[in-house]
Amino acid sequence: MAENNFRALESANKGKTYFLLAAMGALTWLVAYAALTYFGAGTTSTIVPIAVGFALIGVWGSYYGSDKLVLTMTGAKLITREDAPELFNVIEEVVIASGLPMPKVAIVEDSAPNAFATGRNPEHALIAFTTRILEVMDRDELQGVIAHEMSHVANRDTLVSAVAATTAGAIAILSDFLTRMMWFGGGRRDRDQNQNPLALVVSLAVLILAPIAAMLLKSAISRKREALADATAVSFTRNPAGLRKALEVLAADSTVVRQKSNAVAHIWIESPLDGKSVSKLFSTHPPIEERIATLRAMESLGPTSS
Amino acid sequence: MKYIVIGAIALLVLFVIAQYNRLVRLNITVDEAFAQIEVQLKRRADLIPNLVETVKGYAKHEQGTFDAVVAARAKATSASTVADVAAADGALTNALRGLLAVAEAYPDLKASANFLSLQEELSTTENKVSFARQFYNDNVRSLNTAVKTIPTSFFAGLAKVSAREFYEVENPTDRNVPNVKF
Numbered sequence: 001m002a003e004n005n006f007r008a009l010e011s012a013n014k015g016k017t018y019f020l021l022a023a024m025g026a027l028t029w030l031v032a033y034a035a036l037t038y039f040g041a042g043t044t045s046t047i048v049p050i051a052v053g054f055a056l057i058g059v060w061g062s063y064y065g066s067d068k069l070v071l072t073m074t075g076a077k078l079i080t081r082e083d084a085p086e087l088f089n090v091i092e093e094v095v096i097a098s099g100l101p102m103p104k105v106a107i108v109e110d111s112a113p114n115a116f117a118t119g120r121n122p123e124h125a126l127i128a129f130t131t132r133i134l135e136v137m138d139r140d141e142l143q144g145v146i147a148h149e150m151s152h153v154a155n156r157d158t159l160v161s162a163v164a165a166t167t168a169g170a171i172a173i174l175s176d177f178l179t180r181m182m183w184f185g186g187g188r189r190d191r192d193q194n195q196n197p198l199a200l201v202v203s204l205a206v207l208i209l210a211p212i213a214a215m216l217l218k219s220a221i222s223r224k225r226e227a228l229a230d231a232t233a234v235s236f237t238r239n240p241a242g243l244r245k246a247l248e249v250l251a252a253d254s255t256v257v258r259q260k261s262n263a264v265a266h267i268w269i270e271s272p273l274d275g276k277s278v279s280k281l282f283s284t285h286p287p288i289e290e291r292i293a294t295l296r297a298m299e300s301l302g303p304t305s306s
Numbered sequence: 307m308k309y310i311v312i313g314a315i316a317l318l319v320l321f322v323i324a325q326y327n328r329l330v331r332l333n334i335t336v337d338e339a340f341a342q343i344e345v346q347l348k349r350r351a352d353l354i355p356n357l358v359e360t361v362k363g364y365a366k367h368e369q370g371t372f373d374a375v376v377a378a379r380a381k382a383t384s385a386s387t388v389a390d391v392a393a394a395d396g397a398l399t400n401a402l403r404g405l406l407a408v409a410e411a412y413p414d415l416k417a418s419a420n421f422l423s424l425q426e427e428l429s430t431t432e433n434k435v436s437f438a439r440q441f442y443n444d445n446v447r448s449l450n451t452a453v454k455t456i457p458t459s460f461f462a463g464l465a466k467v468s469a470r471e472f473y474e475v476e477n478p479t480d481r482n483v484p485n486v487k488f
Contacts, residue, residue, distance in 0.1 A: 089430035096342060097437035
């Protein structure tokens with residue numbers, strides 16, 4: 001069997017995620033180094049572990065309990081086979097194609113068509129659908145959406161975004177602490193030592209700009225994971241047209257999910273945040289037209305045999 | 307120097323264990339994937355008597371189609387090797403397509419609630435069969451690649467793992483449109 005396009009896309013997106021996660025690590029290191037230059041070893045060795053600790057506790061809690069937490073945050077209700085036998089049939093099909101365990105299934109009462117997946121590992125996975133998406137989509141489209149969500153589970157995207165959120169959070173806390181300390185003049189015990197003023201200015205700039213850079217990296221990682229999930233979805237269903245049509249339905253629909261909480265924006269299949277108010281660099285999803293074009297290109301490769 | 311040698315040996319042992327386990331895991335996954343195909347084929351076989359009875363209620367004169375389905379089902383339930391199961395599976399899929407095509411000609415049948423729910427069950431089971439098939443073949447490909455490529459190929463004999471057979475639905479008429487008799 002020839003190398004299929006979705007396999008190439010999958011490995012490309014995985015590679016890009018590793019690169020971005022490495023960049024995130026490098027940024028953390030850079031911030032710590034800037035703090036060291038500006039404040040000296042004493043302050044830095046106290047502050048950095050505190051910031052990382054805070055971020056870890058916050059994010060780890062939400063990662064570990066992600067399935068339950070997201071249920072409360074989005075108002076999703078768990079359902080059983082009897083509530084929606086057809087939906088369960090389609091989910092079971094994708095589950096067999098993916099070789100993953102059966103996830104929990106939930107419904108969100110909402111007039112916007114959308115769906116999401118969460119859970120710390122495939123055994124604790126949860127996929128949820130708005131009532132509207134079940135009304136507007138046919139079997140093929142729904143299969144595409146489910147495959148996209150199961151791909152997030154297969155690719156462990158809850159973990160990836162937790163790692164990204166932890167680093168971005170640590171950097172934000174660190175930068176916040178340190179800039180406050182600067183205004184109050186505290187912590188600079190090494191002030192009397194002769195230091196290169198240029199190094200101080202650069203460190204200051206790094207500390208101020210790092211949180212923005214971390215946000216940009218976090219969004220970029222999220223976009224790559226979405227693109228990866230589209231490619232993995234095709235590896236499950238071998239039917240790019242289903243997901244493509246589903247995305248077209250989502251693109252044509254202008255209603256957005258009512259809760260516009262930034263905290264859970266990244267988990268939906270289509271971004272619930274208004275595209276115009278968020279610049280492309282900060283958005284958690286690749287532009288939907290781009291995703292449709294990629295899937296269309298896969299369709300033109302012709303049917304892939306199993 | 308002594309520690310370097312010990313370390314190198316430890317790494318080598320870990321490496322061998324990792325390769326061995328990878329092969330065994332792949333082999334087990336292939337077994338599980340094949341079991342999944344059989345589960346879905348069994349489900350489909352269980353649906354057939356009910357479906358045939360329902361269609362018979364509306365379309366008594368299609369005895370030839372019913373016989374074909376029943377014969378294909380009998381063959382599918384008795385097959386055991388990968389190649390036999392695959393061939394019988396392909397034949398049954400075809401016979402069922404013929405049956406559904408017959409149903410197209412009877413509007414009363416198409417509208418009946420019983421038929422609609424059976425049709426939904428049958429189409430989801432068909433999808434499950436084909437996804438189980440795809441999952442099996444993907445895993446066979448990973449296993450066969452591992453068995454034939456370095457370094458895992460060195461340990462295939464040790465782990466008693468060998469290349470497996472693909473599940474290929476060999477049926478010349480598989481791609482043809484089923485005949486519809488009016």
